[in-house]
Amino acid sequence: MRADMYVETVLKKCDLFSACSLWSREPKVRPRAWLNNFEASERPVAAMLLDHFVYFDxxxxxxxxxxxxxxxxxxxxxxxxxxxxxxxxxxxxxxxxxxxxxxxxxxxxxxxxxxxxxxxxxxxxxxxxxxxxxxxxxxxxxxxxxxxxxxxxxxxxxxxxxxxxxxxxxxxxxxxxxxxxxxxxxxxxxxxxxxxxxxxxxxxxxxxxxDNSNSVFGIPSNPLNPDLDDMQNRVRQLIQKYHSKLQLPPYLSTANERMYGYSGLGLLLAFEHSVPDASIPLIWASGSNDWTPLARRA
CATH class of the missing domain: 3.40.50 (Rossmann fold)
Known part of the structure; x- marks a missing residue:
């Protein structure tokens, strides 16, 4: 699928989840504002993470x-x-x-x-x-x-x-x-x-x-993907670029944990009450320059 069309398709899916009350409405989950953290060329890769994001209200x-x-x-x-x-x-x-x-x-x-x-x-x-x-x-x-x-x-x-x-x-x-x-x-x-x-x-x-498909290490696993090559490497580069700009707790002390969360699990998971620190900080951490988390860790 064309990359720009993929981004819009993922956002429409998020809108549907919110409309059906499967996800909490904004400001608890903010997919559009979160995607706007990234440059236009990076949004298809970020949308891939959003596409695999699992949320429990x-x-x-x-x-x-x-x-x-x-x-x-x-x-x-x-x-x-x-x-x-x-x-x-x-x-x-x-x-x-x-x-x-x-x-x-x-x-x-x-x-x-x-x-x-x-x-x-x-x-x-x-x-x-x-x-x-x-x-x-x-x-x-x-x-x-x-x-x-x-x-x-x-x-x-x-x-x-x-x-x-x-x-x-x-x-x-x-x-x-x-x-x-x-x-x-x-x-x-x-x-x-x-x-x-x-x-x-x-x-x-x-x-x-x-399982592994619920982490950044298991994507892409959906049949519907953006028309980009080497997606796994693009995901890694995106996380590497932005993780240093995030405000993280000191116990995430290694570079691997600061990129992929506690124990380096690299999950894409959140609950309404909070987000596990084993999820990638890119989705839950605050950051500089008006960074908007996808789902804030309480």
């Missing part, structure tokens, strides 16, 4: 959250029976996944709140990680909740974190049975595989799995 997020919990209930019913499911549903507690450097604004806390709101679960069923460990020792089911699995670092850090000297969920699980589940809305294939391999005692349920 709050309604979709709530639906995926409910879906993972229904899936968990179905598994408990299948393997343990109806009576065990009733006990599980009555006793299980929820706890957030902590960041590598825990912060009150980590997404796990938000999703504990979402679980309470969407499923009307009492406040008493939401506990701190320390209390969750105590209850797990007593045989109570523990459910970790979060929105996104990228590299798997956050859950690995939470599972291995010392609650007190010599005590962690990992240590507890190595010595006795622990009824622990990790629920996430979206996860990368590599992150999910890592958690399953490294922590087999932890039940993992994810509503939507991302």
């Amino acid at each position: 709050s309604e979709a997020t709530n639906c995926m959250l409910a879906s993972t919990l229904r899936c968990l209930a179905a598994q408990v019913r299948e393997y343990r029976g109806e009576d065990a499911l009733r006990q599980f549903s009555r006793d299980a507690v929820f706890t957030p996944v902590l960041g590598e450097s825990p912060n009150p604004t980590d997404s796990g806390g938000l999703f504990c709140r979402k679980v309470r709101q969407v499923l009307c679960i009492p406040d008493t069923r939401f506990v701190s990680l320390n209390r969750a460990y105590e209850l797990a020792e007593a045989g109570v089911p523990v459910i970790f909740v979060d929105d996104f699995i990228g590299s798997g670092d956050q859950m690995a850090s939470t599972w291995e974190r010392e609650i007190s000297p010599g005590q962690s969920f990992k240590g507890l699980a190595s010595n006795s049975y622990v009824d622990a589940t990790y629920l996430a809305l979206v996860g990368t294939e590599s992150g999910c595989r890592r958690l399953k391999d490294d922590f087999p005692e932890l039940r993992l349920l994810v509503a939507h799995t991302l």
